[in-house]
Amino acid sequence: MIYALFLAFTKAGKFVGFANFIKVFGDFRFGPAVQHVAMFVAIWVASLIVLVVLLALIVHAVRVRWLSATTRFLFYIPGALAGSASVMLWLFLLDPSVSPVATLLKQFGSTSFVQTVAQDNLPFIFTVIAFWTGAGGWIIIMYGALNNISSDIMEAARIDGAGPIKTAMYIQIPLLRKWIAYMGVMSLAAGSQLFVEPKILSLASRGVVPKDYSLNQLAYLVAFGPQGDFNSSAAISILLLVVAMGLAAFFVFRGGLFDRD
Numbered sequence: 001m002i003y004a005l006f007l008a009f010t011k012a013g014k015f016v017g018f019a020n021f022i023k024v025f026g027d028f029r030f031g032p033a034v035q036h037v038a039m040f041v042a043i044w045v046a047s048l049i050v051l052v053v054l055l056a057l058i059v060h061a062v063r064v065r066w067l068s069a070t071t072r073f074l075f076y077i078p079g080a081l082a083g084s085a086s087v088m089l090w091l092f093l094l095d096p097s098v099s100p101v102a103t104l105l106k107q108f109g110s111t112s113f114v115q116t117v118a119q120d121n122l123p124f125i126f127t128v129i130a131f132w133t134g135a136g137g138w139i140i141i142m143y144g145a146l147n148n149i150s151s152d153i154m155e156a157a158r159i160d161g162a163g164p165i166k167t168a169m170y171i172q173i174p175l176l177r178k179w180i181a182y183m184g185v186m187s188l189a190a191g192s193q194l195f196v197e198p199k200i201l202s203l204a205s206r207g208v209v210p211k212d213y214s215l216n217q218l219a220y221l222v223a224f225g226p227q228g229d230f231n232s233s234a235a236i237s238i239l240l241l242v243v244a245m246g247l248a249a250f251f252v253f254r255g256g257l258f259d260r261d
Contacts, residue, residue, distance in 0.1 A: 001241065007234035020235040029212045037215050039123045041191040044130050048187055049180055052135050056142035057168050072143060075136035086133045087200045094125065117205050122213070126197050138183050145179045146172060181255020185248045192244045215240055
């Protein structure tokens with residue numbers, strides 16, 4: 001990070017102030033890349049928080065021990081795959097000519113792989129891929145956090161006549177607040193670094209998915225493309241860092257991550 005800061009504010013070893021940042025802002029590819037990443041992160045983090053908490057509550061409510069353990073194991077399996085391997089799997093699933101869910105894809109108007117990976121669909125496709133690979137681990141973490149809730153509190157709720165929904169809304173979810181904040185911080189860090197998924201889809205679609213779709217891809221192209229501009233690439237990296245830290249701070253303070261119980 002310190003070296004990136006040095007590069008971002010220098011050129012050929014000389015201090016140039018915000019010149020590299022101004023150059024990045026003026027790049028016609030920067031605005032669309034920001035929009036792409038922002039849309040993906042918003043959909044990804046919101047869906048992750050809602051679905052992971054919901055699935056963790058459902059699994060925790062299962063009282064048959066072997067069934068609960070099996071469900072958690074099945075949720076975790078996709079997380080054991082490397083990111084690139086998961087994308088390769090989804091290349092198969094997203095191609096209507098070979099996909100086992102081709103009927104579903106055609107219901108959404110996709111009759112070819114190129115139509116499926118159209119730019120308007122990409123934030124949702126990347127969200128599905130990210131959820132597939134990352135949600136299982138978070139479900140297990142939330143399950144552990146639910147197990148940590150005092151049995152006295154849960155028993156008091158049952159005695160007061162609270163059903164599963166009220167117990168979840170007024171006891172379990174509020175007590176999961178710190179874990180949800182932690183999940184939000186880590187997911188923001190991962191989501192803002194979007195690179196592998198659009199990179200592989202770009203290769204597979206032969207350019208239908210642009211090579212500069214995400215900010216990380218743009219930083220890579222600026223540094224290692226014809227420009228060979230490591231200083232501007234570092235400026236993009238610093239911008240990503242600042243935004244990610246700002247959003248992380250929001251989750252930390254709103255979620256009370258470091259508050260004492």
